[in-house]
Amino acid sequence: MSELVEALLAGKHSALARVITKIENRSPGYRDVVSALHRHTGHAEVIGVTGSPGAGKSTLVDKVAAEYRDRGHTVGVIAIDPSSPYSGGAVLGDRIRMASNAGDMDVFFRSMSARGSLGGLSTATTDAVTALDAFGKDYVVVETVGAGQNEVDIVRTADTVAVLVPPGSGDDVQMLKAGILEIGDVFVVNKADLDGADRTVQQLREMLQGRSTAGHHGASGTEVAGTTEDGGAAEDGWEPPIVETVANRSEGVGEFLAALSDHGDYLDRTGGREQQARDRFAAEIRTLLREDANRMVAAELDRGGGLDAYLDAVMARETDPYTVVDEVLEPLRDCLDGRSEHGE
Amino acid sequence: MSELVEALLAGKHSALARVITKIENRSPGYRDVVSALHRHTGHAEVIGVTGSPGAGKSTLVDKVAAEYRDRGHTVGVIAIDPSSPYSGGAVLGDRIRMASNAGDMDVFFRSMSARGSLGGLSTATTDAVTALDAFGKDYVVVETVGAGQNEVDIVRTADTVAVLVPPGSGDDVQMLKAGILEIGDVFVVNKADLDGADRTVQQLREMLQGRSTAGHHGASGTEVAGTTEDGGAAEDGWEPPIVETVANRSEGVGEFLAALSDHGDYLDRTGGREQQARDRFAAEIRTLLREDANRMVAAELDRGGGLDAYLDAVMARETDPYTVVDEVLEPLRDCLDGRSEHGE
Numbered sequence: 001m002s003e004l005v006e007a008l009l010a011g012k013h014s015a016l017a018r019v020i021t022k023i024e025n026r027s028p029g030y031r032d033v034v035s036a037l038h039r040h041t042g043h044a045e046v047i048g049v050t051g052s053p054g055a056g057k058s059t060l061v062d063k064v065a066a067e068y069r070d071r072g073h074t075v076g077v078i079a080i081d082p083s084s085p086y087s088g089g090a091v092l093g094d095r096i097r098m099a100s101n102a103g104d105m106d107v108f109f110r111s112m113s114a115r116g117s118l119g120g121l122s123t124a125t126t127d128a129v130t131a132l133d134a135f136g137k138d139y140v141v142v143e144t145v146g147a148g149q150n151e152v153d154i155v156r157t158a159d160t161v162a163v164l165v166p167p168g169s170g171d172d173v174q175m176l177k178a179g180i181l182e183i184g185d186v187f188v189v190n191k192a193d194l195d196g197a198d199r200t201v202q203q204l205r206e207m208l209q210g211r212s213t214a215g216h217h218g219a220s221g222t223e224v225a226g227t228t229e230d231g232g233a234a235e236d237g238w239e240p241p242i243v244e245t246v247a248n249r250s251e252g253v254g255e256f257l258a259a260l261s262d263h264g265d266y267l268d269r270t271g272g273r274e275q276q277a278r279d280r281f282a283a284e285i286r287t288l289l290r291e292d293a294n295r296m297v298a299a300e301l302d303r304g305g306g307l308d309a310y311l312d313a314v315m316a317r318e319t320d321p322y323t324v325v326d327e328v329l330e331p332l333r334d335c336l337d338g339r340s341e342h343g344e
Numbered sequence: 345m346s347e348l349v350e351a352l353l354a355g356k357h358s359a360l361a362r363v364i365t366k367i368e369n370r371s372p373g374y375r376d377v378v379s380a381l382h383r384h385t386g387h388a389e390v391i392g393v394t395g396s397p398g399a400g401k402s403t404l405v406d407k408v409a410a411e412y413r414d415r416g417h418t419v420g421v422i423a424i425d426p427s428s429p430y431s432g433g434a435v436l437g438d439r440i441r442m443a444s445n446a447g448d449m450d451v452f453f454r455s456m457s458a459r460g461s462l463g464g465l466s467t468a469t470t471d472a473v474t475a476l477d478a479f480g481k482d483y484v485v486v487e488t489v490g491a492g493q494n495e496v497d498i499v500r501t502a503d504t505v506a507v508l509v510p511p512g513s514g515d516d517v518q519m520l521k522a523g524i525l526e527i528g529d530v531f532v533v534n535k536a537d538l539d540g541a542d543r544t545v546q547q548l549r550e551m552l553q554g555r556s557t558a559g560h561h562g563a564s565g566t567e568v569a570g571t572t573e574d575g576g577a578a579e580d581g582w583e584p585p586i587v588e589t590v591a592n593r594s595e596g597v598g599e600f601l602a603a604l605s606d607h608g609d610y611l612d613r614t615g616g617r618e619q620q621a622r623d624r625f626a627a628e629i630r631t632l633l634r635e636d637a638n639r640m641v642a643a644e645l646d647r648g649g650g651l652d653a654y655l656d657a658v659m660a661r662e663t664d665p666y667t668v669v670d671e672v673l674e675p676l677r678d679c680l681d682g683r684s685e686h687g688e
Contacts, residue, residue, distance in 0.1 A: 031666045038664030274659070281658045281665055282651055288669040289645065293637040296676065301633065307626055314625045315618070320382030321625055322375045325632040332640065335679030 005036045008135055013108060016135050020078075023127040024112050034127045037134035042277075044076075044133035045264055048158030049143045050151045050180065055164035056190040060247035060256070061143045065107045067253055068139050076132035079111040080125055080154050081145040108137065122153045123291075126284055129157050152179050157280065159273060160263045162186045162256070165204060168196025181207060184240055186259045192244035192252065204242050238266050297329070304328050349380045352479055357452060360479050364422075367471040368456050378471045381478035386621075388420075388477035389608055392502030393487045394495045394524065399508035400534040404591035404600070405487045409451045411597050412483050420476035423455040424469055424498050425489040452481065466497045467635075470628055473501050496523050501624065503617060504607045506530045506600070509548060512540025525551060528584055530603045536588035536596065548586050582610050641673070648672050 004022075007015035019037075022030045047064075049057050058079065065075045112124060125142060132140045142158055144151035155161050163184035187208070189200050241259045245252030267273035301307060304327065313319045319327075348366075351359035363381075366374045391408075393401050402423065409419045456468060469486060476484045486502055488495035499505050507528035531552070533545050585603045589596030611617035645651060648671070657663045663671075 035664045035666045038658075038666075039661040042661065278655050278659060281655055284665045285651065285654065285658075285668055288665055289641045289672060290634075290638050292669055292673055293641040294634050296673070296680070297633045297637040300680075307629065310629065311622050311625055314382075314629075315622060317383040317386065320379045321628045321632055322379045322382075324629050325636055328633060329636055329640070332676065332680070335682075336640070336644075336676070338679075 002036065005033055008037070008131065009040060011136065016108065016131060017110070019131045020110055020112070020128050023124050023131065026124075030127070034130055037130050040134035041130050042133070044129070044137050044140045046129055046133070046140045046142065046158045046160075047260055048155035048161040049141060049164065050155045050161065050183075051164030051188075051190075052166065053145065055166045056247050057143055057145075057164050060164065060188065060190055060245060060253070061141055063247050063250050063253045064257065065109075065139075065141065067257060069106045073138040074106045074136065075139045075141065076108045076135070076137040077110065077141045077143060078125065078128050078132070079109070079143045079145070080121065080151075081111065081113045108132070121150075122157075123284065123287055125154050126157050126280070152183055155183065156283075159267060159276060160185045160260050162188055162260065164188045164190050165200055166191055167194045167200040185238065185263045186256070187240055187242045188245055188252075188256060189242060190245045190247050193246050193249075197244065201242055201244065208240055208242075238263065296332075300328050300332065346380065349377055352381070352475065353384060355480065360452065360475060361454070363475045364454055364456070364472050367468050367475065370468075374471070378474055381474050384478035385474050386477070388473070388481050388484045390473055390477070390484045390486065390502045390504075391604055392499035392505040393485060393508065394499045394505065394527075395508030395532075395534075396510065397489065399510045400591050401487055401489075401508050404508065404532065404534055404589060404597070405485055407591050407594050407597045408601065409453075409483075409485065411601060413450045417482040418450045418480065419483045419485065420452045420479070420481040421454065421485045421487060422469065422472050422476070423453070423487045423489070424465065424495075425455065425457045452476070465494070466501075467628065467631055469498050470501050470624070496527055499527065500627075503611060503620060504529045504604050506532055506604065508532045508534050509544055510535055511538045511544040529582065529607045530600070531584055531586045532589055532596075532600060533586060534589045534591050537590050537593075541588065545586055545588065552584055552586075582607065640676075644672050644676065 004015055004018060008019055019033055021027075022033060049061055051057055061077060061079075065077055068075045110128070112121070112128060129140050129142065142155060144154050161183050163180050163186070165187060167189055187204055189197055189204065191197070192201075241262070243252060243256045243259050245256055247253070264273075267276070304310070310319070310324045310328075314321060314324060348359055348362060352363055363377055365371075366377060393405055395401055405421060405423075409421055412419045454472070456465070456472060473484050473486065486499060488498050505527050507524050507530070509531060511533055531548055533541055533548065535541070536545075585606070587596060587600045587603050589600055591597070608617075611620070648654070654663070654668045654672075658665060658668060
């Protein structure tokens with residue numbers, strides 16, 4: 001096990017790939033691996049990219065990865081599809097071929113899909129980012145396939161979240177619903193050469209001006225003091241810029257990277273980066289506690305003869321669900337009460 | 345507390361209203377109330393009604409309730425809005441006025457909204473159905489406002505699920521996504537006088553013929569053996585009929601009730617009613633166990649000094665989320681292990 005960790009820390013991409021597979025499958029020992037990697041993290045800049053299907057996310061992400069690499073940085077990309085139970089091979093292969101210099105492993109592509117619960121996929125994404133960060137990647141890009149609530153949860157793993165909007169999509173209301181507007185630090189109108197792009201930019205600008213700063217992804221403890229028509233950082237807060245790109249012609253990629261970088265600077269300047277990391281760890285710990293507690297309770301249920309015996313009694317109206325739950329959890333409660341009585 | 349239960353069982357609508365408020369707010373003692381009511385349940389026929397906004401659910405439900413009452417049955421209606429944090433007053437008032445004979449309390453209307461988690465609302469719906477069933481209502485109608493995954497979970501409380509589709513809505517794909525097709529026992533094309541109604545019926549029929557029977561709401565342990573073009577019960581399985589209604593003119597309401605009744609007969613004939621009830625109780629027990637376990641774990645976290653102390657150490661890379669979780673849960677595990685060692 002620690003051999004695998006050592007190989008990853010020594011910069012072996014094969015070890016990185018094996019660790020992420022372990023994380024995705026929740027294979028035995030994955031927790032110890034992630035635990036061991038944690039102390040080597042905190043250096044990568046993590047970018048989340050989300051937006052409706054067809055917005056051109058993967059094309060833009062490929063260009064971004066190539067540009068980072070051309071500037072001498074190392075990059076890891078995780079593409080997440082919460083709606084698909086399938087994983088790995090095909091998508092990964094396609095994407096590697098799409099990268100301009102696939103032989104150059106400074107860009108590491110990996111796709112992950114929903115195996116278990118959604119909470120699980122969100123945790124797995126966090127763990128995969130940990131692996132890429134510990135490996136030493138300068139930039140980690142987390143790309144989601146869709147733009148629903150699941151994607152919002154996943155993309156929160158990032159320091160900076162970019163939301164892609166295709167022009168003239170009329171997606172505004174749906175995006176608002178999914179909470180996408182609230183989490184965007186940078187907005188991108190991709191395919192900006194298409195009809196309706198100007199109108200989409202204008203609509204976005206109006207919506208962003210109307211949005212509350214309370215739930216703003218990057219604005220913990222700060223207030224938006226002024227508005228800058230052209231986007232960019234205001235005096236005390238962050239006004240999400242709207243960048244226009246034509247990703248398949250590489251247009252606007254430089255401006256997009258500049259906007260991401262501006263937001264990174266903003267986070268460093270305001271302490272937002274640390275606050276976000278803290279919030280993320282808090283959410284992660286809560287999720288893990290919930291998952292573990294559920295496993296312990298399931299074991300208690302089995303100990304009590306399994307669900308079937310209880311169900312017979314509930315169906316016969318001899319007992320009821322609430323009473324069953326109290327009975328199953330009684331040993332745990334007694335245990336904890338006994339401990340308190342002995343002042344432990 | 346048992347006074348409240350006695351008043352409900354004695355047929356006092358004010359007590360029924362108070363119990364449902366208690367359930368909705370998770371007020372102290374609500375568990376004991378629901379526990380006490382459970383043994384008096386199992387007599388009501390529970391109908392779930394879902395479908396996209398604008399499909400005319402509330403109009404149809406009002407007509408259904410009035411028709412049941414005119415036939416001498418008692419009816420309870422719970423309208424659930426998972427997307428709204430607001431509850432009670434206004435909607436309830438409107439709906440009571442809409443009922444043709446509001447003074448006649450044989451039709452009891454009540455709206456409930458999202459207070460806490462969605463799981464919570466689903467549990468609260470189940471508990472409210474328990475209250476109406478124990479009260480002695482012959483029919484309980486659970487109506488949801490939207491048609492998403494949340495609504496699917498809520499409507500599973502019912503023995504028979506009716507899905508409403510507005511004509512020419514183009515909602516087909518979205519409905520498939522939300523799993524609505526899989527849970528419908530009866531489909532209703534409401535506003536059947538509008539253009540496009542025939543096409544919608546035809547589209548629905550094609551989709552239903554294509555749907556897998558594996559996840560079929562009412563078909564546990566059975567297989568669909570044949571198809572009946574006009575809907576109704578096939579020899580071994582249930583082929584969901586498609587009923588056309590114009591609810592605001594009361595057209596097709598009789599046919600709709602006949603279809604619901606057919607499905608009820610089918611459940612009785614095949615043992616499906618008991619199997620569904622068993623499945624529901626199993627799901628409910630699992631949900632309650634999860635909720636309680638989460639509360640116990642949160643208490644352990646507080647005992648360990650709260651999340652903040654742990655977060656400081658995680659941020660300093662002195663520990664990591666997985667190790668924190670192991671530490672918090674260690675006392676619980678030790679407790680349980682100790683018990684096994686002593687052969688208890």
